[in-house]
Amino acid sequence: MNTIMEIDNVEKSYGTAQILNHCSLQLYEGEIYGLLGINGAGKTTLMKMILNLQKIDNGRIYILGKEISEDYRYLQNIGSMIETPSFYEHLNAYELLSMQLSYYGKKADIEKIIQMVGLEEVDKKPISKYSLGMKQRLGIGRAIIHNPKLLILDEPLNGLDPVGISEVRTLFKSLTREGMSILLSSHILEEVRQTSDRIGILSDGSVKEEFSTSQKAAEWGADFERYVIKLMRRNSYESV
Amino acid sequence: MNLYRLEMMKIRISTYLKAALGICAGLWCLGILFLFIFLLESPADPESVELFSQWDGLFALISALTFSTHSVFAACLSSGIIIGEYFGKNAPVLLTFPIQRKSVLHKKCLIICTVTIAAAFFCNVTTMGMMYIASKLFRITPQMLTKHFVLTVFLASILTGAAASALGIISCLAGWQKQSQTATVIASLVIICFITNWIALFPCYIVPVMLLMSIVLAAIAVMIYNILTKKLENLEV
Numbered sequence: 001m002n003t004i005m006e007i008d009n010v011e012k013s014y015g016t017a018q019i020l021n022h023c024s025l026q027l028y029e030g031e032i033y034g035l036l037g038i039n040g041a042g043k044t045t046l047m048k049m050i051l052n053l054q055k056i057d058n059g060r061i062y063i064l065g066k067e068i069s070e071d072y073r074y075l076q077n078i079g080s081m082i083e084t085p086s087f088y089e090h091l092n093a094y095e096l097l098s099m100q101l102s103y104y105g106k107k108a109d110i111e112k113i114i115q116m117v118g119l120e121e122v123d124k125k126p127i128s129k130y131s132l133g134m135k136q137r138l139g140i141g142r143a144i145i146h147n148p149k150l151l152i153l154d155e156p157l158n159g160l161d162p163v164g165i166s167e168v169r170t171l172f173k174s175l176t177r178e179g180m181s182i183l184l185s186s187h188i189l190e191e192v193r194q195t196s197d198r199i200g201i202l203s204d205g206s207v208k209e210e211f212s213t214s215q216k217a218a219e220w221g222a223d224f225e226r227y228v229i230k231l232m233r234r235n236s237y238e239s240v
Numbered sequence: 241m242n243l244y245r246l247e248m249m250k251i252r253i254s255t256y257l258k259a260a261l262g263i264c265a266g267l268w269c270l271g272i273l274f275l276f277i278f279l280l281e282s283p284a285d286p287e288s289v290e291l292f293s294q295w296d297g298l299f300a301l302i303s304a305l306t307f308s309t310h311s312v313f314a315a316c317l318s319s320g321i322i323i324g325e326y327f328g329k330n331a332p333v334l335l336t337f338p339i340q341r342k343s344v345l346h347k348k349c350l351i352i353c354t355v356t357i358a359a360a361f362f363c364n365v366t367t368m369g370m371m372y373i374a375s376k377l378f379r380i381t382p383q384m385l386t387k388h389f390v391l392t393v394f395l396a397s398i399l400t401g402a403a404a405s406a407l408g409i410i411s412c413l414a415g416w417q418k419q420s421q422t423a424t425v426i427a428s429l430v431i432i433c434f435i436t437n438w439i440a441l442f443p444c445y446i447v448p449v450m451l452l453m454s455i456v457l458a459a460i461a462v463m464i465y466n467i468l469t470k471k472l473e474n475l476e477v
Contacts, residue, residue, distance in 0.1 A: 051336045053477040075338040086329030090252045102246050103337045142333075 001028040003065075004150050004181040005050070010059035011205075012045055019045050021205030023059070027150070027183055030176045034196030034213070035185040038232055041202045043185040044082065047152050050183075051080050063150065076104060079148035081156055085139030089128035093119050093138055096127065097145050104146040117141040118167055132159035140168060144175065151175070153184040157191055169195050189225055193217060201231050243339070247347045251321055253355075259316070260359040263309045267363055271302055271371040275380050291443065295389055299396070300443035302367050303450065307400045307439055308432045310360040314408020315428030317352050319421035322412050322468075327419045331477045342469045349465060353405040360401030368393050392447055399450035400439075406457035407431055413464045416471060 005027040012020040019042045027033050037043050048054040050061055052068060052075065060067050063074045087096060097110045114123045117137040122130065130138065136159045143151055157165050165188075172182055172195055186192050192199060193213055201209040209231050220227045277292040291297035322345070325334055335341065372385060407428055415424030435453070442449050 048332075048477065051332070053332055053335055055474070055476060072340060073338055075336055078336070080332075080336055082332045084329070086333070088250050088330070091249070095249070099246055099249055102242065103339065 001031070003027070004029050004031075004063070005183070006062040007046070007050070008060045008062070010046070010049060010061060011057045012042070012049060012054065013057060018205055020049075023202070023206040025200060025207050025210075027181050029149075029181055030179050031198065032172060032176055032182045032184065032196045034192035034199045035183060035202055035207075036189070036192060036199060036228065036232060037185075037202035042205060043202055044154055046202070047080070047082060047154050047183070047185065050152055051075070051078065051082065053082070076146075077149045078152060079143035079146065079150070080152040080154075081139040081143045082152070082154045084158070085135055085142070087127045087135065087138065090126055092126055093123040093141070096138070097141060100142050100145050106146045108145055108147065110145070113141050113145050116144075116171055118164070133161060133164055136160055137164065137168070140171070144180075147180075149180060151180060151182040151184075153182060155186055156184055157186055157188055165191060189228055193224060193228075199228070201228070203232065243343060243347045244350060247321070247344070247351055250325075251351070256313075256317060256355065259313060260363070263313060263359075264363045264366060267302065267305055267309070267367045268370045270305065271298070271367045272374045274298055274301060275371055275374055275378070291440070294443070295385060296443040296446070297440075298371065299368060299389075299393060300440045300446050302371075303364060303396055303400050303446060304436050304439040306360055306364045306367070306397075307404050308436045310356055310363065310401065310404035311407040311411075311428050311432050312425060313359060314352055314356040314405050315411045315425045317355060318348075318408045318412045319415055319424035321348050321351065323415040323419070323421045323424055326416075326472070326475060331475075335475070335477055341472045341475075345465075345469060345472055349409055352408050353402070356405035356408060357398065357401030360404050361397045364397035364400055365393060396446045396450045399447070399454045403450060403454045403457050406454065406461035409461040410457065410464050413467065416468060 003026055005025075007023060007025040010020055010023045011018070023042070023046060025033075025035075025046075035043050035046070045054060049056055050063075050068070052072065062068070064077060066074060068074050091099070093114055094110055097113060101108055101110070111120075111123075114120050117140055119134060119137055119141065122134060127135065127138065136156070140153070140156060143153065157168060160168060169191065172184075176182060176197075184192070184195070196213050199211060199213050199216075200207040216227065217224045274292055275298070291301060325331065325348075334344065337344070374380075411424050411427035411431060414427035415421060417423070438453065439446070439449060
């Protein structure tokens with residue numbers, strides 16, 4: 001399998017607080033990688049470093065074989081949704097996605113993306129009128145509109161109803177079948193289990209455990225959640 | 241130009257246009273009021289109304305007001321489209337576009353300059369136009385309007401806009417340091433308190449004064465722009 005992204009011994013600290021400490025991780029083509037960790041583990045920080053929103057103290061990150069450095073052009077291959085998505089609320093969905101495409105210098109079927117994320121009934125309404133779930137869907141649409149090779153999603157299922165969660169899960173699966181790779185973090189363990197091909201537990205600044213979701217889910221069955229929580233607790237206790 | 245258009249799409253420009261028209265309306269009223277000051281029959285201090293008795297003096301006063309109001313206007317614009325963007329919730333999206341960060345900042349500064357210069361020019365010229373019409377209607381200004389003065393109005397109005405837009409960018413540095421849109425506006429208010437009076441000090445030399453002021457403020461604005469560019473490259477969200 002081709003490696004889409006490689007995080008190699010990355011470190012990051014804020015003052016005296018070490019957030020990431022020799023963190024390494026690999027993401028393969030067409031894979032969904034679920035990143036789990038307790039609050040403050042560094043999941044969002046890691047994602048921001050991939051997106052050049054935070055500087056890397058030490059270590060390297062490679063996207064499609066090239067190290068990300070001062071060359072912003074690698075961002076062409078990445079779509080992202082970090083934290084709660086924010087928009088220019090006087091625009092409507094169509095205008096926003098059109099603007100997004102223009103920034104990437106690409107063309108796409110905007111109507112098709114709007115349909116994929118289930119916003120066809122409100123695409124001409126100003127975003128100020130959208131509910132939280134609609135904004136979340138629009139955030140996903142904005143992340144995928146330019147057909148990136150890598151998607152970075154931080155809590156993509158926040159605010160979605162069960163139908164929305166199911167639709168988005170189906171969407172992610174179809175995107176990976178087309179070759180897109182997804183790194184997502186979520187607090188909804190069941191959704192990470194159903195969506196991800198592999199799961200990584202981020203603890204004490206690095207990925208302490210990594211496993212195939214289907215294998216572990218088959219091994220642990222109904223106790224899978226208990227197994228993951230135990231892993232997360234064990235690693236966080238070990239750090240104390 | 242495409243990036244300029246994209247940045248313009250993000251701004252609710254109608255809000256700023258309404259603000260600019262509001263400033264205009266205020267200055268039109270003030271300008272007409274200034275004309276009537278000359279009509280005071282027994283002013284306590286005749287020298288104090290001398291400024292209002294000539295078109296040069298009136299224009300200097302109006303230019304000073306245009307400069308100060310549009311400097312704050314430019315500061316509001318820059319606080320919204322620079323400080324509000326880079327320290328607001330849209331920053332993660334803005335900074336993950338595959339575009340040089342400084343290119344986006346450059347276009348934002350260009351928007352501030354073009355909108356402010358256009359607004360200030362329109363305001364200054366239309367205010368003088370309103371005053372001229374009022375003076376004809378009420379026959380209250382003794383001095384004849386000359387072609388030279390009309391040219392002075394156009395030139396000085398452009399320079400007033402340029403100076404105001406430069407000040408808008410300069411005040412952005414305070415906003416960036418404090419990561420506050422309010423600080424940007426307050427910085428502009430503080431700066432105009434010190435420099436606005438210079439415009440009305442030499443009413444007969446308004447163009448050289450505005451030219452000098454524009455050059456100095458533009459030079460400072462360019463320095464501030466370079467500082468902001470360096471800060472932007474290292475900005476973490």
